[in-house]
Amino acid sequence: MNISKDDIQEYLATGGKVIGDFAVRVYGNSINPVGEGAFSDAVEIGISNTIASLYDVNIEDGEIVRGLNKYWGINSEEAEERLLFEKSQLVIRELRHYLKLQGYSSDESTEFIKNNKESVKIRHDKELWKLRDKPERLMKAVQDKK
Incomplete structure (x- = not known):
């Protein structure tokens, strides 16, 4: 199966939205500290998995950084550091x-x-x-x- 750049962009676009929608459904307007921590952990796992999967399929570093900035709201410097890690x-x-x-x-x-x-x-x-x-x-x- 070949993964195209468009497939990856669609995945990134829907991934962040799905996580956000899930948090609103589960926690509504009353996110408690435990729920907030769990949500933050889930977002971090999502970001790590996004980076690892894109790198693993040989997407160019600049495209990964751009995608992290666009779809996860991570600034370029932090995205570069996360990519290196x-x-x-x-x-x-x-x-x-x-x-x-x-x-x-x-x-x-x-x-x-x-x-x-x-x-x-x-x-x-x-x-x-x-x-x-x-x-x-x-x-x-x-x-x-x-």
Whole structure:
């Protein structure tokens, strides 16, 4: 299935509206602190999932930033920061997934990543991000990096 730019823009446009409409239906005019926190968490998850999914299907960074600004109301600087964070997190998730498929338990993969400081290395070395689709090479590169 091919995803077009128009499909993504439609998804973004409806996603923000759906979340907002849902909050109004559920909480009405009396949003309490717990409900407000839950709503904020849901919005943050929606934004993170939007960024991760767009990056994962290779939408250009500028288009992602523009979409976040237009559909989520996030200014360009914050959108860029969120995009950078999600890029590194996607690489870390890909490495965890690869370890799991290699037979590592969740605890073992967490221990492996912690012992090798892989999360830190991935967050600080943008070159490693390019290996997200090559998890075997990513694992080796992270282990070799001092």
